[in-house]
Amino acid sequence: MAMPAARLIAATQAAIRAHLEWIFRVTWCHPGATVAGSLLLLVLSLTSVLTIRFESDIFKLFPTDKGPLRLFLDTLEWSGSAGEAYFILEGDRERLPAGAERLATRLRELQVDGAPAFRKVSYRVVDPAEAAPFAALVTYAVGHPQLFLDPGRADAYAAYLTPAAMDRALRRATAELASGAGMGMRDLVAADPLYLRDLVLPRLREGSRSLDLDPDSPYFLSRDGRLLVMVAEPARPVQEMAFARRLVAGINAARAAVDPRVSVSCAGAHLSAVIDEAVMKRNIIACIISSLLVVLGLFYLTYRRVLPTLLIPVIIVFGTLLALGTARLFLPSIHIISFAFTALIIGLGTDYSIHLYDRFATERLAGCGIEEALRLAVVDTGHGLFTAAATTAFPFLALGIAEVRALSELGLLVGLGVLFSLYATFFFLPPLLRFAEGRFPRPPTPLPAFGLGWLWRATGRHPRTVSLASVALTALLFATSFFLGFEGDLKNLQPRHSEAFLTQERIERHLSLAPKQMVVAVEGTSLEEVMARGWRVGELAGRYRQRGELAAVSWLGQVVNGGSGQDAVLRRLKERLGGSSPAAALKDSLEREGFDPALFGDTLAAMERLPAARPVPLTEAVERLRNSPLRGMVERYLISRDGKVHLLLYLHYRGSDFPQEAFLRELAAVDPTARATSPDLISRQLAESVRTSFVEGFAVGGAIVLFLLLVHFESLAGIAAALLPVTAGVIAMTGLMAATGMRLNFMNAMVLVTILGMGSDYGLHVYHRVRGAAAAEAPPRFTQAGRAVLLSALTTIAGFGSLAFTDYGAMASIGWATNFGVGATALFALVALPAFLARFPGKP
């Protein structure tokens, strides 16, 4: 080893020892001042903690300043759907409209703070109140075929303009007007007596379709008739939590008034913010309490001492509050999921009390006085704890540099929590033990060995067999780990029983045009510019549609013709009409069939213009649609914000049928500035972010762990002993995940980093106690360290186990992955490591 490195290691060793000696002196000589100083820190932390703002939006866990996720969030904001509330009514088809009517009435009447709670409530495809504007749009659309007619249907349009066809259309109109349903037909007959709308409206309807609805129903009703969607726009944004809470209370009252045979579920930002957050908080608190009870139970059952047991929650609360208070200095807000990870501090923070108390109790049993037993616990075992805490905390803290917020916050909180828990243990436990021994003296009693002495002897008798079995088991799980897949779908990381999540899933299942959707944004400074570029992108998407690789494509260009489309329609109509005058023919036909031509002025004027019609500016068409009942269609495709025009094209696809890579390459060639987003692209972006964070975290965390182990043991043998169990543990973890059908995801991938720091402790403690021990001393030393390791593993599993049972898929997967990893690492540290130490004495 080079001299400077050796000097650095020696200096670090000396500094740590001096630091631990200082801690022992302070806590032994000035216990009151120690507690007072700690309380002052606690008060300062509490002040900081009270200013923390918690967030629950899952997308805020990831970098959102660029890429597909940025565009996805932009589209949510542009469409306003990010702030809308969705209601799903389920039940018999016959009951749904009445249920919807009742719910809509209640929602429209709902008041919050004396003002209407919702700006708009929609559940009908066309509002009956908009019959007149719809008729006006029909008049305009059929009178401007160059804009709205599919160029391929120009011949059909011309065929409607022959005198015989006009007579037939007017006889049909007469029969409809005379019929029992005539009153509903009158406005449309007046708007379009020739039924040219039969050629135009299907295209407009298809273009305005964003959901797969029953075409015969006037409601947002699924084709199977089992599900009706209602969309409501809250009057105030989700950030106003007081409003959101009262709104949700009002919504709950409104849906309670609906026929009980119709079930009503909700989704939307306001509901998520209030309901999901509350459920999530309850979930997390329940987990924290349950894991705390398990941890305290384990500790008490092992050591049978009340005061040290009661000190554990104090240490954990102290460590957590200091971690949160310190983190607040760096973070303006903390995500609720990151906060949930503080549950890990319960398991990790308890480890230090276990090791410290175990050593103290063991030395007391061996006949040491209180001061000597405490000195050995703080200074000698404390050295192991210091290294162990550092190897746990620094890989977590290394995640603080991750660009993925979920990881940086988790790393910061847990890393700080571990360090503060260690110091809380150092500062609180010795004074408490001194107080307890003085106030409630009792003779030391033997501690349970959990069969660890037998285990040491057994592995020592058959080191070769145990070593080979360990290697074989690791190899088997290593092979299994190759079957571990990656879960890229964010949906599966969300709360599995959240009402908002389940509602969204039902909408997708019953009403989506295709399972997945890619949105392409063409952006520029004018409508003409983005439409001109949009047609090139539309043509590209059209080729994929023709090949069946896309299920559907929808954008404004499918509804409105561009320059070339308009020219094509007009050219063909002129050819077909020749020199005839459709206006004169229509006037004659109206007269013949008994209609009053004076009441069809708009249609006659349009027919008059038709032979000499010219292309219409797109801005006029867009403006017409924007002021019609189909305005929602325009708002879906075309957004103007901050002087920029964003044209959106929706590409619906089934899955792997759509070669996204090839499409994106072609898209870049057609329009280099176009942006695209889809669930797959978002997953890929997030995976890339997590991968980068993982590599950085692994490199930094791994280097820190190696350095700390080197400082601690000053030998490669010690490093190997510390890393052997955790390496095998990580392999076992991935193998077990594959065997149990779990998949790696954005969140549990980070366990591969954090387990390195946590798992290396086990080998470290075992090797720290048994290295250099005489043959007779080794078994009790192994029993003491092994007992602490076993309890540490169990308390860590209790802490992570609480996560495994949360509703949040992301947290649950982390919980299970860590439990597999910690359990396997402890097993290898307690079984395989002694065998290796026996097999290779002096060079493990």
Next chain:
Amino acid sequence: MIRVFGNLIGAALAALVLLLPAPAGAGRITPLEGLELLRKGFAGVTDFTADITQEKQIALMKRKLVSNGTVRFRKPDLFYLELYPPHASRVLLKDTTLTMLLPAEGVRQKIVLPPEEGLLRWMNLLDRPVTRIPEGVAVQADQRGENVTLTILPSARGGVKELQILLGSDGRLRRLSIEERNRDRTVITFHRLRKNVGLADRDFRLE
């Protein structure tokens, strides 16, 4: 309801009134009595059929459309109206689902109405005694000589301006007239009404 299918529902309600006996004795009649008279006519009727003559003056047309046809009703929510050539049409309303067939043109259309426009809702209203004038309408009842005229005036929101039911001295309805705000006017005269004849599903088929 009144905006879109006022004449259809109006025809159904008016046909029910045909079944009524004449009001006992001549004299003044209040709007509530007039409505209650209408409601009582429904009691004990499971189905009916009648021939009609419809005269329709549509503002879009210079000439009046005169058609003969038939109406059929069966509880709880089936109504059928057929007009014979020259303007042949068949309309079937099953609560909120309306299907129209134009046999000469080969056109078939299906429309689902909102629940407030459904037939069942109106029939359910007739199950309970009328104790107050329904919201959204004003009602007048006049008795001149032996004729009783029930005039229903919907709120300004709908397309129907006035619905008038004229009962003759023999206690049977002579005429139903519907006047719309767009100046369209429909007058339906009923003949040969028969009730509880056991109408079957085949009587409500469009084809």
